[in-house]
Amino acid sequence: MNLYKSDLYMSDLDLIIEHTDVLKDMKGTSVLIVGARGMVCSAIADLLFRYNEKEDAGIHIYLAGRDDKALLERFSKYAESEYCTAVEFDSSKKGSLIDKLPDNISYIIDGIGPSAPSDIGAHPIDSLYYNMGLLRELLEYADANKTISTLYISSSEVYGISQKGGPFKEDDYGYIDILNPRSSYSCGKRSCETLCACYAFDRKIKTVIARPGHVYGPTARPGDDHIAAQFAIDAAHGGELKMKSQGLQRRSYCYMLDCASAILTILLRGNSADSYNISNPESVLTLRSMMSYIASAGGVRLSIAANDISQDSSAALALDNTMHGSSLNAGKISDNPMPDSSLDSDKLLALGWRGLFDARQGADHTIRIIRQAGD
Template sequence: MEDLEYVVEQHEEDLKKYRNSSVLVSGATGFVGKMLVKTFLLGNRKKNLGIHVIAAIRDQKKAEREFNLLLKEADLELYVGDITEPIDYKGNVDYIFHTASVTTSKTMIEKPVETLNISCEGTKNILELARKKQTKGIVYLSSMEVYGTPDPLLERVTEKELGYVDLTSARSCYPEGKRLCECLCAAYSSEYKLPVRIARLAQTFGAGVSGEDNRVYAQFARSAIHGEDIVLHTAGTSEGNYCYIRDVVAALLLLGTCGSDGEAYNVVNEESHMQIREMAMLVADQVAQGRIKTRIEIPETDCGYAPSVKMHLSGEKLRKLGWKPQIGMRETYERMIADMIAE
């Protein structure tokens, strides 16, 4: 709630641009999606913005658990459907935030066809909806994984410098799917003049992460909470790029109405760049105050982790629009852990 209130108060001018509009958020029960939905709804309560939020979801029971009493309010509407099917929404849609995507490596490895289908067909259906509704702004959530393995000699990786992706690997269904979706966004922008911007998110986490999340940052946090050593299943040399959820939400609100159509923007806190093992040591030494240690135990079977890369993303392009991340890595963990404990 602190994060939501901060965004509403400190980014009020960005939120006001959505006043009296209809905003559709796909993947609305996912981490980023639900934070966007709750930010708009809190903006209505605090600033009387009159925003109608359409939460596009697949699992109605999950949405009912996530939004609970908010579903009784007139400014929140559920649209239940499979995003791989055409979206048959009858009302107006002024803005779209397309956050729906497969996000777990295990699923990418086990179901690469379905992962690609959700990504590509889902994005095409969203763009078709935007075209038919003459939507004023669309933000597509892409990923830093589109960069693949970039040139290791680059000091900073900008939006123009894509690297190598191994097309024979099933795990590549995710980054290559994101690349294709970005191409679709650019194509719709060019041919149909759709005002779509692409947000290439760094690893995003913080308060609000689901207790069921099994990605590395959540595992590190649970290790700190339970006083258990952090066990790495790789050498931990891959360089990570990160951003706190509150800063990401602020960036997405900005991109909904600002930026160049058809273009991509890195959403990253450059100060939080570090290797996986460095992050593990930060959690063990600073967040857990030395009560736990970091160990490396590499399994023989493929766990579906993304390839190890040396990459330091540049956030300069987005910062030129006026965005500035606020929360560093240690505070990210402290806020996330406090939220996990409170649950």
């Protein structure tokens, strides 16, 4: 799939650029994007490349990932640009990335790490430890090279399960069962956030934390097993969508280009050692409602399963069952345990950010772009 073949994708990039005024402050700087082929980070890279193309901004973009050929293929339109450098590294080896970087990169965005439900469920040890070592290396680099700002992409799962429910403000923390292997993801994210705060305090460097909700869009990688990504591909190809639950979980959805502009806003305007939810107030809805928008955009049927206790009720059971020592029996280990993960976005809105795509429009653009981009 070549997103650059889609006129709609390019026009969406242009629209975001028009409304993201922090981009002008990045002219002539450099940015390291770690995990550059991921749904969110690839959208950030495309946004910066497109801004360079339109404004001759001179932003040097370092794309870090496990396969430099795959990186250059994904960003084929800009691969030959003097402002594009692909950096291949092995995340299991210390120094594999840092030793290949030039001095004095202006900004760092760390968005790498397991996030697919199947990966978290199958490899909880990797989910817990994967980010910590690399993040520390990046923070050490930022300290040594006077990096202006380092942003860590965390997750709304750091909030855990709250009896009062969402929307969560940045200082609302609920219950996480630390003995459930599924908690490796949320606990790992919490640990990385604390590491950022420690470096901000001890080394006096600027670190900021973004907490996206549920991000969707055409930049999802092939094989992404998040339901929104799977259903978008299926709907774009005319397949019927079959939900395995009632889909009553309430979530904050965000179109990936809105998320990209939010991350750049936090990177430049956020306060050090602070966290910011990423949520479009116009896109807080149930899983079922979001999937219905995707089905409608694709012109396909959405079937809803009879209530499945392992899906809709697993989070509610988790809070009760963990108090009685039976947390591993509540749903599948890969399930997100939060019945309501909606986010309060007041802090982000105060930085001047606004989402441009509500859920219905975002779903429509996702399907149309996938179809225009081809297989």
